[in-house]
Each structure stands twice: as C-alpha cells, then as structure tokens.
Amino acid sequence: MDVVSKVYGKGRNAVAALREVSIGLPRGGFTAVMGPSGSGKSTFLHCAAGLDRPTAGSVRLGGTELATMSETQLTVLRRARIGFVFQAFNLVPSLTVTQNITLPLRLAGTPVDRPWLAGILARVGLADRADHRPAQLSGGQQQRVAIARALVTRPEVVFGDEPTGALDTMTARDVLTLLRETVDQLGQTVVMVTHDPVAASYADTVLFLADGHIVDTMAAPSPVAVADRMTRLGAWVR
Numbered sequence: 001m002d003v004v005s006k007v008y009g010k011g012r013n014a015v016a017a018l019r020e021v022s023i024g025l026p027r028g029g030f031t032a033v034m035g036p037s038g039s040g041k042s043t044f045l046h047c048a049a050g051l052d053r054p055t056a057g058s059v060r061l062g063g064t065e066l067a068t069m070s071e072t073q074l075t076v077l078r079r080a081r082i083g084f085v086f087q088a089f090n091l092v093p094s095l096t097v098t099q100n101i102t103l104p105l106r107l108a109g110t111p112v113d114r115p116w117l118a119g120i121l122a123r124v125g126l127a128d129r130a131d132h133r134p135a136q137l138s139g140g141q142q143q144r145v146a147i148a149r150a151l152v153t154r155p156e157v158v159f160g161d162e163p164t165g166a167l168d169t170m171t172a173r174d175v176l177t178l179l180r181e182t183v184d185q186l187g188q189t190v191v192m193v194t195h196d197p198v199a200a201s202y203a204d205t206v207l208f209l210a211d212g213h214i215v216d217t218m219a220a221p222s223p224v225a226v227a228d229r230m231t232r233l234g235a236w237v238r
C-alpha cells in the first residue's frame with residue numbers, strides 16, 4: 001500500500017479516514033491492526049482487501065494494482081485471491097458445513113479439491129460435523145466454518161474484521177490459535193482488525209492507527225505491551 005488516502009463525503013462534510021498510509025504487509029505473516037474507534041481500521045482493511053477503493057494512492061496484491069480496478073474486476077479478484085472472516089459468521093443457514101465451505105468455489109466455478117477440503121475440515125476440527133447446518137453448531141464452530149470457507153480457495157491473504165468479536169474468551173482463543181496455525185503450518189498470510197490486545201498478541205506484528213495514520217508498529221507483541229500502547233493512544237480514556 002503506497003500513499004493511500006481515503007476521504008468519505010465531499011466539501012465541508014469530508015472525512016479523511018486514511019491519510020497517506022504506506023505499508024507493506026509481509027507474505028506469510030500475521031498482522032493485527034489496532035487503533036481507537038474511528039481511527040480508520042475498517043477503512044484500511046476494506047482498501048487493502050479490495051472491498052473499497054482508495055481516493056488516492058496504490059494498493060497492490062502481489063503484483064496486481066487494485067486501486068484502479070472496476071467493481072467487477074475487484075469481485076473476481078476477491079473471489080479468487082482473498083479470504084474473509086467477519087465478526088458475524090455470515091454462513092448460509094440452509095446449507096451444510098461442507099456446502100458453506102465450498103460456496104466460494106461454486107461461485108467462482110472452480111472444482112472442489114476433495115483432499116484439500118478434507119484437510120481443511122480436519123484442521124478446523126469439523127470433520128465430524130460436515131453435514132450439519134450452522135444452527136446446529138456453537139458460535140466458535142460457526143467461526144471455524146467461516147475460516148475454512150476463507151481458506152478453501154487457497155487465498156493469498158485472509159482478512160479478518162474482528163473475527164473473535166462475537167465469541168467468548170475461551171472460544172476466541174481457539175479461533176486465534178487456528179488462525180496462528182494457518183500462518184505457521186500453511187504459510188497463510190493473515191491480516192486482522194481487532195480491539196482486543198490478547199487477540200493482537202497472536203500476530204507477528206501489530207499496526208497502530210490513529211486519525212488515519214499508522215503511528216506505530218510492534219513486533220512480537222505481548223497483550224500488556226499492546227494494551228499499554230493503546231492506552232497511550234487515548235483509546236480507552238473515557
């Protein structure tokens with residue numbers, strides 16, 4: 001990402017959500033994005049993932065420039081090369097676990113690689129739930145389905161927007177451990193927005209945003225160090 005700016009609205013109502021942000025996210029790394037409310041985290045994620053286009057600047061995935069792509073081109077690129085995990089699991093209630101996981105492949109017209117699918121089901125611990133429907137699963141299991149769905153296309157990057165935001169502490173830990181394993185064992189690149197210093201501590205690097213700028217990065221983050229940095233950003237001052 002090079003000198004990326006994003007302005008919402010026009011004239012006197014214009015809000016600069018990102019201000020000339022330049023950053024490279026390492027392939028095969030786990031990056032967490034933190035910052036106070038309104039600092040631009042979601043905007044950063046949306047621009048990096050091709051869900052939204054920046055007002056100015058360059059966003060690249062591998063060698064592909066995203067900033068100038070049409071909506072249709074972005075849709076095709078997202079389907080083929082990016083995985084998403086959101087706070088709300090966004091599963092289709094009428095489909096089984098397997099059908100939910102393979103939905104991105106069907107949308108892209110890509111055949112299902114059965115051994116890869118079986119491996120993913122095993123990795124997320126749902127091999128014995130393959131024919132269940134989402135309503136028959138716990139919240140943590142549903143988020144595991146969403147992670148499996150994000151991984152099934154072998155995306156270059158998995159983007160998470162508060163992926164553990166709807167989960168209790170223990171279940172959140174399982175999901176974070178799973179994301180960590182995809183990085184360590186599959187070489188997956190993961191970028192995750194979170195409010196939770198413990199969640200951020202599972203990442204290799206934390207980016208801190210404030211007022212549309214990246215104001216700091218932290219390697220090998222501990223929950224305490226992340227919480228301390230957030231406090232100094234005024235994130236939790238009431």
Ligand SMILES: Nc1ncnc2c1ncn2[C@@H]1O[C@H](COP(=O)(O)OP(=O)(O)OP(=O)(O)O)[C@@H](O)[C@H]1O
Pocket residue numbers: 008009015016017035036037038039040041042043044
């Ligand atoms: N669609 C939009 N139209 C106008 N302003 C927007 C829009 N989306 C975001 N903003 C503004 O841009 C700024 C950054 O918003 P963003 O959602 O990226 O922050 P955030 O760090 O993700 O916040 P939070 O932690 O509260 O989710 C905020 O001032 C917000 O009000």
